[in-house]
Amino acid sequence: MLSGILVFNQKGENLIFRAFRSDCRPRLADIFRIQVIANPQVRSPILTLGSTTFSHVKHENIYLVAVTKSNANAALVFEFLFRLVVLGRSYFGKFDEEAVKNNFVLIYELLDEILDFGYPQNTETDTLKMYITTEGVKSDIANSPSDSSRITQQATGALSWRRSDIKYRKNEAFVDVIEDVNLLMSATGTILRADVNGQIVMRAYLSGTPECKFGLNDRLLLDPTTSGANGGRSGGGSGSGGGSGNKHSTRAAAGSVTLEDCQFHQCVKLGRFDADRIISFVPPDGEFELMRYRATENVNLPFKVHPIVREIGTTKVEYSVAIKANYSSKLFATNVIVRIPTPLNTAKTTERTSQGRAKYEPEQNNIVWKIPRFSGQSEYVLNAEATLSATTHQKAWSRPPISLNFSILMFTSSGLLVRYLKVFEKSNYSSVKWVRYMTRAGSYEIR
């Protein structure tokens, strides 16, 4: 599979070189530097030269490169590189050039553990942190045989993500529903695309080996006819046909959402979900992403943007951007940032806003309008004018889209709600659960 993992900084210096197979030669580092880092024309993340393939991702100011010599699984290679980023971030906080330079011994150690002969092994952060640590002192644990046999048991077991001996005085579970709402609206105000990418992040501080069941107001879950169809299936997946058929029938169950697709952390029993759509799992300790989902129907757009952009001759552009909050007046959004693109030859701008502050950022070619607190149902307006300098080369301005950033607590664009989270454990302790909702802007663009 993978022949080697290389890490470069932006200048093209090789920070990490770990070969897993004999066909990964030191020379390859130079070739990657010359062919990719020093070559601005390369636009694809995959590059094959001869029979050597470089797949790279960029994170912060480093390049992470996987070298393969065979017809490797490209999806797996990239997933692995991104996992490496996740690992690096959880170990060092920030995974950048400095972190790599300061921790290169640890990174070699990690690579040795998570890849064997180029095949990815266990990459669970929590498990790895048990025996590969930033402080050398802790490796004493790994040095004692009884502890390490426990560790290895976990690193390979069916519950490779959880230790067995976790104890908390107070058993708590926090559930964060975080939604990224994406919008693409045309200049005429028609919605071209609106969808929600959601994730449910859980922080579980639960003792023992708890078995959790998790319920949402997912319509397929609630709709009794669907579960009947699923329960009555004779096998061969025929029930799923019934399920997807129902999806397009009437929106019977009010207050429920239709999830287009969901993906789960590996602790979730997928077979169980497939059969009767019950999300059941034994959670890893601490924070993890339980599931991701996608919803496209009935998306509640938190903000309505009404921009008027007028180009007056070749010397002036006038803006009038009105934003209305579409959510309940009890809620409010924080950190609302509106970026309004200006032509490249803007000389100066004047802005007037009914709320918040607007500033021209020449390096971004944007007017940035910041509203720290945006209460529900209110409407704010920005009027601006950009004066353009005369240019000899009159090139059409492509008018990039206006984009929004925001976050709103206790609001979900999809309407998703957590209905229950049940925890079952041998010792039968009671546990406290907390749920929080947040909606952020994904790519919220108005052309």
Added chain:
Amino acid sequence: MAMNKIRGAFAVPRKGETFELRAGLVSQYAYERKESIQKTIMAMTLGKDVSALFPDVLKNIATADLEQKKLVYLYLMNYAKSHPDLCILAVNTFVQDSEDPNPLIRALAIRTMGCIRVDKMVDYMEEPLRKTLRDESPYVRKTAAICVAKLFDLNPAMCLENGFLEMLQEMIGDPNPMVVANSVTALSEIQHTAPETRALQVTANTLRKMLMALNECTEWGRVTILSTLAEYRAVDVKESEHICERVSPQFQHVNSGVVLAAVKVVFLHMKYVGPELAKTYLKKMAPPLVTLVSSAPEVQYVALRNIDLLLQKQPDILNKELRVFFCKYNDPPYVKFQKLEIMVRIANDRNVDQLLAELKEYALEVDMDFVRRAVKAIGQVAIKIESASEKCVNTLLDLINTKVNYVVQEAIVVIKDIFRKYPGYEGIIPTLCKCIDELDEPNARAALIWIVGEYAEKISNAGDILGGFVDGFNEEFSQTQLQILTAVVKLFLKRPEKAQGLVQRVLQAATAENDNPDVRDRAYIYWRLLSNTSDQNATKNIVLSDKPPIVTTISSLPPTLLDQLLQELSTLSSVYHKPPEQFVGQGRFGADAVQRAAIEEQLQNARENPLAAAAAAAVSGTAPSAQAQNNVENLLDIDFDGGAPASAQKEPTGELSGLEGLAGTPVRVQSPAAGAAPAQGNLDDLLGVFGESGPSHTSPAGASSGGAGDLMNGFAGLDLSGGPAPAPHGAPPNSGSQDMMDLI
């Protein structure tokens, strides 16, 4: 003693970095030794040769500090080859470690032993490997399983003699899912490198075990198991159904590798289950595929290329999902281009309005390459969906009115194809003719001239327009010259009174003053046809005959190649849309084989997909960069750190052979059908027929702006008419078809 002698042989410097490191490595303080080892590893990473320190590093191998041990092992793995004799000193530690009470150390020992590629070490591996394969700790067993694959890579005979393969096959039944996954991984690797060992034979029993482990092992293990399942041919329908049922829950996994692998298994096994069931699975795999489109750009790119393949086989699986493929402003170009292609593929008469509005939006952006593709996509949609053709033409006219130079040019090329498919748009010709002065690309000029020639009877000033071109005939690109020639002849045949002088002039210019043999030949052919007086209609029958209609301008892969690629879903092969033989592993068979493959790949890339070309070649197909590429090629093949591969030994003058390959390049461009492999030849023909021509087209006189119809126009019609044939009958069939392409 022995150590001292060896050290003497290396003549150690008395100062400098190496000296300091050495002093640290033999220090009496443990922390200083550890620090020096770290520094040594750092120097190694930076590419400095610290192999001279080998004996001193080796002294630190016997330590209780696990971290230090790992560092020493890392050093050993890197430099073992340079000091094969000294490695023997480490063997004892390895063997001891492999019996350590701590499973982490046992695993570390066996893992590292397999990476020290020295014969002496291999000899000592047998016992530890046998023991660790039966270790009580699953962690050690899973590591040992991979070690068997390493041993097989080093010494297959030894691996077979000692029965390690059988042990590994038994381990598929291991109670631990990760051990199962790694055993399958190792066996599958051995199976692929040496199919004759029949290492991985899936039986009903192993199938059951793998399906069980599938739900419990790590995500990476799942990918391995799923890939194995995809290669497996089920014995009957029932088994296929069973596999699909057990695998489809994996669509919901968060790792895109697992999702794609699961899609692959279900897609391949679906062929054998009932059509109803297959349909439900197709429906079921659509949402996860769409979800992949919202992942990181790199993963997205892989997913999009795979979706493209799946759509070519099953065109309607995503036809409700057009919107998710809309390009975001910040998408990287490689993602945008692929999204465009997919959007055109899933266009139908229900979503076409939405799509056109979107494409028009793209056509007004600034990235020139993207804009061109968007305009081209509009043309593809027009030809794909008849009911939308009028809207498409109107959109294109709107775009022409923007007067943005490259938009206009691309739009005209596209409109030419639309004319070929749908009659009745002659009304827009005057609008097109107005742009004539703005066209500076041969493609666009040729397209417009073709239109003028084709509709000469309806354009009152056709003579004037063409006259202008004839005046500057010798300044045009040969591609445009050919079109001028044809257009003038068409005009003459349609309205002889207007073009008598013009045709004389152009034939004169093309035959007497032109250097290009293609242009001269074509001019001579027309000349003879026109001077043929025995049958007045023969010339008309040939030059003005009806053209077969265009069916599609969307490029697709030939069915056999497509089926082959579907077996390779989610691999590099599926990203490049090329069979793996074209880009992997021929290094063993000689440098020139690799070079040929690389050159061919690059050329084909340039022809079909400039983006992939940019991926395969660092810079798209210009000669100097091709040369740079070849140098790189040679660098890749020549081993700089010992253990040279066969290729370098056979071809000591690799540099030279690269240049030879280069010299061959233009020849292959001229006649693609002659040099390419059969499948590739196929593709070439197809591409030619569809008039596919990227901006980075390497052949100036290639079959670019033409089409299938015109192909028949030149010679084929001639045989039908039964007139005297001036055609070069002696020409070989291959180049014959090439000529026909040119005779538009």
